[in-house]
Each structure stands twice: as C-alpha cells, then as structure tokens.
Amino acid sequence: MKYDFRKIEQKWQAYWAKNQTFKAISPNSSPEKGRPGPKYYVLDMFPYPSGAGLHVGHPLGYIASDIYARYKRHKGFNVLHPMGYDSFGLPAEQYAIQTGQHPAITTETNIKKYREQLDKLGFSFDWSREVRTSDPKYYKWTQWIFIQLFNSWYNKTSNKAEDISDLVSIFEKEGNTGVLAACDEDVPQFSASDWKSYSPKKKQEILLQYRLTYLADTEVNWCPALGTVLANDEIVNGVSERGGHPVIRKKMTQWSMRITAYAQRLLDGLAKIDWPQPLKDAQANWIGRSEGAEVEFRIQNSEFRIPVFTTRPDTIFGVSFMTLAPEHELVTQITTPEQKEEVQAYIAATAKRSERDRMADVKTITGAFTGAYAEHPFTKDSIPIWIGDYVLAGYGTGAVMSVPCGDQRDYDFATHFSIPIPNIFEGIDISETAFADKEKTIITNSDFLDGLGYSSAVQKVIQELEKIGAGKGKVNYRLRDAVFSRQRYWGEPFPVYYDVDGIPQMLDEKFLPLKLPEVDKYLPTETGEPPLGNAKEWHWLQYGVEGKVVSEVEFNNSSPEGKQGGALELNTMPGWAGSSQYFNRYMDPGNTEAIFSQEAVNYWQDVDLYIGGSEHATGHLLYSRFWQKFMFDRGWVPKDEYAKKLINQGMITGTSAFVYRLLISSSGGRDFGKNEVGENLDNVCVSYNFYEEFKSLYKNYSWNEDFEIPLRREGFRNDTVNLPIENGLIQKIRSNLFELTSQNTEELTFGLKSFIAVHSDVSFVNASDELDIEAFKEWRPEYKDAIFILEDGSVYDEDSPLEGGESGVYKVGREVEKMSKSKYNVVNPDAICEEYGADSLRLYEMFLGPLEQSKPWNTAGISGVHSFLKKLWKLYHSGPNGEFHASDSPLEGGKGGVPEETNSPSLGGGRGEAFKTLHKTIKKVEEDIANFSFNTSVSTFMICVNELSAQKCTNREILEPLAILVSPYAPHIAEELWEKLGHAESVAYAPFPAFEEKYLVESSKEYPISFNGKMRFTLELPLDMGKDEIEKTVLAHERTQQQLQGRTPKKVIVVPGKIVNIVG
C-alpha cells in the first residue's frame, strides 16, 4: 500500500481540529476531562502576520516547540501550547496609506493566510486560546496595564512598584523628604504642609514625575519619513529598522516607561533564567551597569555645580579639563562673553550633524572652550571647561572630568587642543598610560592616593569625596527609559485624556477598551498631529451619553480648543506593548473581567519553554521582563521572570541563484557591442563556470582586488581587459559570439567591463543548478534578447541551437543569503507540503542541523527524510501485497533480556535484536529531546528503521512503541499507523515508551587496539574480562606482535569497556 501522505495529513488535521485534540485542560475544568498531569507551558513567539506569508524559515521554531509539546503530552503533562498574532504594526499601516485599505482588513486577510499555512504543518496548537494584539478584546488589557503603570510608583526602599495612592498618603504625612523613589531627579523637596497647600494641578504634576509611565519632554529619535518616533532598538546603524530611513534627534512630549527603575533587577534576574548566554550578554550590555562615582565640580565665579560620572575616580588628580556635551543645559549659562560666538557656532554645527554623520566619523576631534573654569574638589586648581561632541548628553550627567592620561578620548582631545596632560601613573610613559591595565597601575602625583593601586584608590577617593561633600560612589546604567508614544494609527490607543489643565487622566476602567476610531486617511493631520487627529468623532459616541461623564470632563477632539482641555491622547502605543504580557493572557484568553484569573495564572505560573528569534534580545524580551516584574510587584502574577528556559532558533538562510551578465566594452576599433543590425549585444549572460574561470584568470590584475564587491552590488567598473585568445573556453565564446554577429573575429579585440550578478528566482533552477532560460526570460523581459553562454562555452538559442548548444546547460552561481522576497530565494512551505508532505518538511527542518544554528536551505536534500518516511511506512506494510501487517505473537528473544538469548542465532530473524534496536532508539531520542538536539534524533530514527527493516521486524511489540516515538516529529504518519494498529484514540496522549536498560546489556565489546594513540585494529573481548587479562590477551595477539615487530612495549593502557593503548 502506498504512503499517501496527502490523504493521511488531510485526514488527521481534520481529526485534530474536530476533536480539539490539543486543547489544554483548564485548572477549573470538569473532572470528566480526566485528571490533568503537571502543567507544561510551551510558547512560540507569535508572528506579525505579514502579507508575504510564511517561508520555510519561519516554521523552524514552531516545529521544534511542537515536537517538545507533543513529547510532553506523551509524558503525561497537561501542555499549554498556544498561538496568536502580533497584529498591530507598520506594514499594514503603510499599505493603508498607499491604498486606503483599512489595516484591520489587511491584517484579517494576512492572518487567514497564515492560519492556512500553519494548519498544513500539523502543529498541535490550542487554537481555542488564540490572541490578536489588535483585537479590542485583547488590547483592552494592554490599556489596562498602562493604567496600572500610571497608577504606580517605584519605591526604592522596598525595591518594588507600589500603588500611587500609598505615595499620596506619605506626602500627606511627611512630604517627600523621606521618600526614595525611582523618578525624575529634579523633583524638589517638600513637606507635608507644602503638599497640602499645593493646588490639585501642582499635585498632579508632581505625581506625574513619580509614575512608572509618565509624560516628559524627551529627546527622541524622530524619523521624518515614517512620521514617528522610534525606540533605540528600532534603529539600526542610525537609520530606521523598517525601511532604512534617516533618524534625527528631536525634543517632544512623549509617554515614557520607567524601565530604568528595574535596571538592576533586570540584570540580576538573568542569573536565574536558562536563556542563551549571547542573549543574556546582549541584555546585560544594553542595561550597561557601571560602577564608579559622581563627583561635583564647582564652577568658579558662579553658583553652578556640575556633577560628572566617572568609573575612574582614582584618577581625579589627573584631571586637566572638563568636557560637557554641547547639549548640556548649563553650557549657555557658563560661557563667557568672549567665547560666546565660538561656542554657539560649535553647538549649531553639531546640532546640524545627524546621528549618522556623528557615528560615521568618530575620529575627527572637535570642541570649543567655554571660557569658564571649574574648581578641582581637592587641589582647588582651575580646570578649563570645554564642550565636545564626544560627550553624550544622554549618558551619565552629560559631562565628564577629563583625564587625558587615563582615557584615550580625553588624551586625543587634549593633544588636539594643546591642553596639559599630567601623568599620575608611576613608571608609565605618558603615551601609554591610557592603554595600561588598571589593575597593575600605581597612582602617583595624587596627594593622599600616592602609592595606592586601582581598587584601594577608588575606595579611598570616594571616602574623601563624601567627607568634603563633593561626591559619592554611584552605579550608573546605560539603559534609558523607554519612549512609549508612537505617532501612528495602527496601534493601541492610550486610555488617556487631558483635563482642562492639560493634566493627563486615565479613562475609567469600565470604558475600556478605548477602540481605535475610524479615520479618512492614515497620515498625520495638516497641523502635524498624529493620524488619530483625523478622527472627527471619537470614542465618546461609542459609549453614548454615558461616555460623556467620564471623570466629569467633556472632551471634544475636533474642536481647536481640544488641546486645552478634554482632548484625547492622539498617540498610539509602540509595537512591543501588545507582546509584553501576551504569554500570560494565553492562560485565560477569554476572560472579560480581568486580564487573567488568579486561578489560571497560579496554575500555569510561567512559560517552561519559550522558542523564538534572537533579534528580540533588547526589544520584546527586555520589555516583557520589565512588565512581568511590574505585574509581580503589584501581586498579579506569581513569578517575576516569565520564561524559565528560552531557545533562539537559528535562521534558515536561502540559497540565491545568480545569472552573470557580462558587460562588453566597445573597444578594438569597431562597434563590438552591437551586431550587424545595430542591436545592442551588451546583454550577454555567462554561466557560473565562465565567471569562475574569468575570476581566476584575472586574479592577479591590480583592479581585481575589489572585483567581488562591484559584482555583488550590481555595479560595474570601467576598466577594460583584453582576453587572451589562448584560453579555450573564452575562445569558444568568442567564436560563437562572432558567428552570431557575423563579424570578423581576427580583427577585433574582445574587451570586458565587468560582470553584474543578477538574482534569478530559485524556482527556475533545478537541483543541479541548471537554469530554465526560457522561464527566466519570461520573468525578466529585459533579458528577452539576451545571449546565454552555456557551461561548455556554446551559445543558447532555442530556435537553432549551435553545435554543442543543445547538450549544453546554463549553470547559475549560488550564494547563501538571508531568505527574502527581494533576493528571489524564498522557498514556500506550501509547495514542499504538496510535494513531500508536512511530515517530511518537519523532519527535514529538524534534520538540517542544530536548532540554534543558522543553516542554508536546500530543497534537494528533502528526498532523504521523505524516503525514510516511505521506509517507515513499508515496515508496517510487510504483507504479501504490501498491506498493513503487524504480528501479534510476542517476540521470544528479548523478553527475558538475557544477553545470550538475545544474541542467539537460534532465534533467527533478529527477533531479539529488534528489542535492542528499539530501546537504543528510545534512549537516544529521549536524550536528544532533553538536549533539544532534534537533528540527531531524526538520524536515530533512520538508523532504527534501517535496522528493523534489515531484521524484517513485523512485531507489534516493536512497531507500536515506534509509532509513539516518531509521533512528535511526524505526527500524521504516526496517527495513521497507530490507527491501523487498532487504536481508536489519537496517538497524541499515548504514554511514551519506557526505556529498559536490560535490552542493551552486552556481553562483549569490540575493543579498539591502538599503538601510540593510533587505532590499528579491533578485538572482541568479553566485557567482564579484567584489566590484566585484557593486557595479556592483547599482547599475545598476533596482530599486536606484528605491530610491535619485536619491540617491547613501554607501557600498556587498558581502560576496560573503552580502549587499549600500547605505547612502544
């Protein structure tokens, strides 16, 4: 009987859907559903449903998690394995701007397509728990969390987030003098009576500075092309991650998230989660903790004090100047009249430079002297104050104490502007002090620090600074608060309005969700408001009359006065808002009363296994940890880290195909580039072989150095090279070309400019890299008249092939690149499923290599796993006419597990051996799953089936457990075989076969016998043979004597059960 994977897969996918086979059992479900085992939560990062659909790279992580989830079900766990969509986002909005189609419609269409594709792969998702971030029923709770953050402050004394009302009562009792909070640093101190005297507006303004989400004028990354602000992690190399548009810095009033309050806990939490080290490193790096001191410098002839942060307070006696960021707020106030012009010019110049320019030339040293002087806290010396753009406004205090002998940048700056460079390091030349290992230096010329090493000097100087009130030890973080406002349409609206005083107020919870309004166009308004400003009548109509009494404030967004009072927040939330708690919502996705019930969250607790891409290291994966800690502090979730283990699946790269277009120069006295009727002959495509040959031929030409670069970038160079006639291949091409152009070959010089490598769609190329030229020409009409030079140098001509042209083929070049539509190397999983089936695709994606590694896709290789499945099928269909057959009579040999019996030839047919094969496989597969080494378990299955086939095993005692073993990997075929074995229920919950050591017990071992560490032959010896006896037997062996050739071995190493090594 044929392995009809199409029919089988369809059948079981329908079965699973109909029977809700993978529905997780809720903690409160009725007892007849059976006693759930321990919970296990397997999570995938939910996808953004893009219009392009899935390519074979996308399901890799889903397949791995699905295998794990299915394995855990076999092991008796109550598995939660949900899926959903991160469906707010830019592409749908960009599409709406271009076409006017509502993003909700685009999103719906894309989700449908995704779902169809996912369903074909046989995943065991519990679809009854699907969430979509753009669904109001879902984003209601995103808005709810926002309100909770607004209503919370961070108490540094208890080290957690607390309700803002607690803070109000503290203020009423004792003011803010005793409060240690994570908040804006410049909140002035006030007493309880001060507080009581404040107006409601003032109180609100003060509280806003304490809230975990707050409004602030922040310098933001503004992307003019996208019309929105971007978070730091949404910028790559100074341009926007999406679209690659330039980004400038701009001050705007924005909502911010006080993630910095959690900096230390986010760092500490990394220690207790099993996440990949590179990812932890990336987060630790992003948080960027550094220890040092804050030192205050008095400005001479003024009241100002400028604090600086330094990690090297021990070098304080090496300070010879001070540098402020050009944007530093005190710059204009301290600059002397004489320096004013220069300083202003410098500030103007730096402001003009974009972030990108600044990054592009790090080496150019620029700066200006302010004319002002600071006073050294110990020596009281005058220290000139400079500004320079190497000091960043956003880090530390935006000012540094410059120690040219200790820091290369300070050194370069000092050298450039001829500022003195005092040396405070003993015995090191001033040109090398900046590179010196700090642990090995001794401080000198430094008053009370003389003779101290690095760490004791740091301690000492902090003590002294504290004594004179000029500084203190301090920990600084690179992490910035996260800007939370986006000037977009397709995102969660803020549940916020502004009262008549312009103070932000939260909507009452009962009015949630605040739904996105309809707009005519998705662009900013004419007055520069975000797209939501286009909404003529907003939400209060949705609530009818009732909406009008929200906190007794009427708001009317369309009135020009709207800004002054009653206006709704027009920004929307960023992409990461919806993904920061979705994993908890899956626990109770239908709940309309709460984000999730306490019963559900206490049952499911946290994610046991989370699989997704490493690109979210400093975005989603950091923000979601932040929100989880917040939710934990407020008592809504039981764990402050939501994912115990995380695995980053590697990328599946595509194998692009290239056609090499040869550019021919018209040198040589004649118009070679044209044929006799004047057609341009520049369009010549050469095969990979020629291109390679050309490359190697001209390897030594000086212009060849960057040959590869213009080639890949589709550029070309103007150099002309004369091809040597003596080269056979080239000569053949020449003659063929000239035949075509009817020109005299003798008189012409054949010149080249260069190549352009052109992507061909991989679907036009077969497994042997041969191009379907006609299909290619049809696909890219500009190549309709192109001349294709084949592998053998002949010219392709579909009408009248020249000699040799008929047999010749055009081979493309291959290169591994990211799988992407623009590179025409995308392989669609639907096509693979159609041709080989989902089980083959699942096995093959796992078989490609280790899960976490990036690896190239090659469709040709899938035949290996596909024929494995056919062999597996055949193993169960060993009847005379290939019908299903599984023998019911028990195997004798293995039952007792007695080794002699097992290996006894008298049992015949390898019946005992079958148990050995099976249990070997069980053992290895369980180990592999535990290590997430899915590629090796696919190999193990192949070995198993190969062995059982050779043994002609037909026994149910073997075939039944084998079907379960395979089921996590290839669930459809496993279900079919399981059914044929006579089971009425799905294989999904069948207990995983138990490994029994007794079947693997061996009585002897093939010992490798090595001489000086090199294996020479093997010798079968009983395993219970002692060390001495082994040595004796081996030495007595004829092959040993042959190897030794009469010499006496110096030493014999015997490791029983392992190896024998003879040293001679």
Next chain:
RNA sequence: GCUCGAGUGGUGGAAUUGGUAGACACGUUGGACUUAAAAUCCAAUGGCCAUUGUGGCCGUGCGGGUUCAAGUCCCGCCUCGAGUACCA
C-alpha cells in the same frame, strides 16, 4: 574597537565526562530491475600511496603545549558570522 558565537569530506552535519574522527543524509560513481523513465534496491565514496590480499602515511582553520591518548583541554594567532558602538 569591544562582547559573544563558529571554523570537521564535494554539501548539510555526527562524535555523552579527552578514548575507533566523518554517524545519518544529500550529491557523485558503478550496478540490478525496466522497452524506457520514475520509483526501489545493492555497492563504492576524506586525501595520498601501495595492492595478490592483509596494508601504510596524512588528515577536524594555523602555530605551539599538556596527555598513554586531543575535533574535544591550555597558550598564541588567522578567518568568518552575530550583536554593540565616542557609555566617561
């Protein structure tokens, strides 16, 4: 520059705590079956040398080292990939 990965046949990749390098596949070559193709099956397949067989030498990016024994451990380099970037 800094941080983290990774370098093994023609290709993807195997190799528990150092113990028979190249499992399992793809590809290639040869063969069987077939009118033919597909499918299937069998054999060979790291390189070099020898061959009548048994065999020998070299091989895990490079150079050292530790060890009876190194892909695996240590030291020093090289190359590629990812992240990050004037972070004081």
